[in-house]
Amino acid sequence: MTLKNAAGKNTADQPPTTGGTEAADRVADVLLLFSRSGGALGVSEIARTLELSKAVVHRILQSLSSRGLLTTMDASASYVLGPAAIGMGNKAWSQLDFRTLAAPVLRRLRDDTRETTTLSVLTNHSRMYLDQFESPQEIKMVVDIGASHPLHSGASSRAIIAFLPEAYIDEAVAALRKSKPDCREEDYAALLETVRRNGYATSFNERGIGAASIAAPFFDRAGNVLGSISSCGPIFRFNAADTEGHAAKVVAAAREISDLLAR
Amino acid sequence: MTLKNAAGKNTADQPPTTGGTEAADRVADVLLLFSRSGGALGVSEIARTLELSKAVVHRILQSLSSRGLLTTMDASASYVLGPAAIGMGNKAWSQLDFRTLAAPVLRRLRDDTRETTTLSVLTNHSRMYLDQFESPQEIKMVVDIGASHPLHSGASSRAIIAFLPEAYIDEAVAALRKSKPDCREEDYAALLETVRRNGYATSFNERGIGAASIAAPFFDRAGNVLGSISSCGPIFRFNAADTEGHAAKVVAAAREISDLLAR
DNA sequence: CTGTATCATTCCGCTTAGCGGAACGGTGGG
DNA sequence: CCCACCGTTCCGCTAAGCGGAATGATACAG
Numbered sequence: 001m002t003l004k005n006a007a008g009k010n011t012a013d014q015p016p017t018t019g020g021t022e023a024a025d026r027v028a029d030v031l032l033l034f035s036r037s038g039g040a041l042g043v044s045e046i047a048r049t050l051e052l053s054k055a056v057v058h059r060i061l062q063s064l065s066s067r068g069l070l071t072t073m074d075a076s077a078s079y080v081l082g083p084a085a086i087g088m089g090n091k092a093w094s095q096l097d098f099r100t101l102a103a104p105v106l107r108r109l110r111d112d113t114r115e116t117t118t119l120s121v122l123t124n125h126s127r128m129y130l131d132q133f134e135s136p137q138e139i140k141m142v143v144d145i146g147a148s149h150p151l152h153s154g155a156s157s158r159a160i161i162a163f164l165p166e167a168y169i170d171e172a173v174a175a176l177r178k179s180k181p182d183c184r185e186e187d188y189a190a191l192l193e194t195v196r197r198n199g200y201a202t203s204f205n206e207r208g209i210g211a212a213s214i215a216a217p218f219f220d221r222a223g224n225v226l227g228s229i230s231s232c233g234p235i236f237r238f239n240a241a242d243t244e245g246h247a248a249k250v251v252a253a254a255r256e257i258s259d260l261l262a263r
Numbered sequence: 264m265t266l267k268n269a270a271g272k273n274t275a276d277q278p279p280t281t282g283g284t285e286a287a288d289r290v291a292d293v294l295l296l297f298s299r300s301g302g303a304l305g306v307s308e309i310a311r312t313l314e315l316s317k318a319v320v321h322r323i324l325q326s327l328s329s330r331g332l333l334t335t336m337d338a339s340a341s342y343v344l345g346p347a348a349i350g351m352g353n354k355a356w357s358q359l360d361f362r363t364l365a366a367p368v369l370r371r372l373r374d375d376t377r378e379t380t381t382l383s384v385l386t387n388h389s390r391m392y393l394d395q396f397e398s399p400q401e402i403k404m405v406v407d408i409g410a411s412h413p414l415h416s417g418a419s420s421r422a423i424i425a426f427l428p429e430a431y432i433d434e435a436v437a438a439l440r441k442s443k444p445d446c447r448e449e450d451y452a453a454l455l456e457t458v459r460r461n462g463y464a465t466s467f468n469e470r471g472i473g474a475a476s477i478a479a480p481f482f483d484r485a486g487n488v489l490g491s492i493s494s495c496g497p498i499f500r501f502n503a504a505d506t507e508g509h510a511a512k513v514v515a516a517a518r519e520i521s522d523l524l525a526r
Numbered sequence: 527c528t529g530t531a532t533c534a535t536t537c538c539g540c541t542t543a544g545c546g547g548a549a550c551g552g553t554g555g556g
Numbered sequence: 557c558c559c560a561c562c563g564t565t566c567c568g569c570t571a572a573g574c575g576g577a578a579t580g581a582t583a584c585a586g
Contacts, residue, residue, distance in 0.1 A: 028326055028329075056573085062287075071359060080359055083483035088297070096346065146388075148411050220350040307563075322544080
């Protein structure tokens with residue numbers, strides 16, 4: 001029975017065990033499940049999804065919430081990520097340096113497209129430019145590193161929000177209505193659907209006059225959006241005919257960053 | 264040797280096992296260790312700190328980094344929190360609702376002090392107002408919910424940064440120099456030391472003219488700062504004689520929030 | 527108010543996952 | 557060159573913890 005099940009250990013399906021212990025893998029999987037699935041989760045649901053016994057899941061949840069990584073909503077029953085998870089996220093920001101990680105990719109994309117390339121990350125409920133590589137040309141776009149921008153407009157934002165849960169989108173539509181009361185929710189949803197299908201977002205004359213931008217998102221291994229990169233410049237250099245080819249380069253670069261993160 | 268170590272399982276010290284399984288507790292502890300200790304960590308160091316065998320730690324690290332919760336810096340050897348930790352942090356923000364959690368405490372503090380109370384959270388490398396309860400008086404302070412503020416100035420910011428690692432403080436001093444080239448690093452360090460000792464921060468006529476604020480931080484169970492609350496209003500109602508009593512109320516409220524989070 | 531179907535939680539004996547001590551290769555400093 | 561410390565790997569023993577089933581709580585339908 002223990003014959004070859006020992007080291008190999010794949011029940012033939014989803015999560016290929018790697019290196020460590022099965023117990024630890026399970027704990028990680030539970031955490032990642034929370035970080036994937038939007039709302040609150042209960043014992044049975046998790047047990048079903050991960051194909052584990054309810055007893056096991058229950059014990060893991062006990063441990064995790066005893067350490068504050070999970071919390072139980074008001075009464076009791078179902079769990080959500082807890083304050084310690086927020087603390088961890090904050091720490092991760094200071095430990096893991098996106099800028100250095102993405103720099104080579106961004107620089108190469110800049111040299112390739114000869115347009116300014118930017119790096120944005122998702123932060124709480126907004127977006128922020130972390131870095132940029134400026135175009136070598138005299139007329140170019142320059143963004144403000146560090147300031148935060150709303151998630152509802154601009155290519156870099158749309159590339160992110162298209163892959164976030166419903167709640168973010170509702171919030172964005174609400175914010176959008178304040179400046180453009182006549183915008184329709186369906187139109188925005190359709191726009192984001194296009195972004196999801198193409199894998200990139202575009203904007204022309206949107207945030208700034210005469211500015212154009214093509215942006216693509218990158219993800220962590222669990223499939224969460226972490227941010228986006230863009231190639232942007234004066235609109236007269238972004239003609240419709242080239243857009244597709246240009247976008248392909250941006251998407252490829254974004255995927256490269258995702259891969260670096262997944263490594 | 265294994266005599267009574269079996270079930271009871273407390274080596275008489277730090278982390279009292281609760282509910283779940285020992286294995287899961289260990290995994291959580293490793294994660295929390297990363298979220299506490301600033302830099303990168305190696306197998307031996309963790310094993311020593313947590314009083315675990317090196318083999319165990321090594322296996323846990325394998326599992327966690329196979330899921331992207333940890334990452335190994337460039338070559339190899341020591342680990343830091345990975346992209347999945349950032350994704351988790353982001354998700355935690357949307358699941359765990361600080362505003363509703365803190366609302367009763369903030370409202371009570373407002374009714375008690377008759378001044379506007381605010382809720383701020385740490386985000387990436389800045390701070391953001393999440394909520395406020397306005398003073399019932401005609402002359403009052405009102406802050407801008409949602410916008411982000413630098414970490415280097417204002418009571419609410421200082422209450423946070425005083426409990427962050429060195430790197431943040433250096434960054435703040437650098438930013439501070441841009442507006443006040445003559446500020447001395449030692450002075451700022453001393454200021455923060457005072458904040459740490461008192462448990463609260465004050466500002467008078469600092470961010471806005473005629474405005475005063477008393478702020479205290481709150482923490483997750485692991486001791487990470489998550490944000491701060493403040494009681495603030497027109498400076499003429501904040502006379503020095505009352506400051507200490509006023510601050511005590513703010514600190515008590517902040518501790519209450521920490522407790523709610525630790526529950 | 528009773529029946530049925532969820533849910534989370536608890537129990538306990540069996541067994542297998544994984545603990546830990548020790549051995550191994552690599553690296554750096556004295 | 558050696559010693560100290562690192563991360564990694566091996567393997568036999570054993571107790572940690574898995575899982576099936578029982579229990580209690582809650583909820584909805586009839």
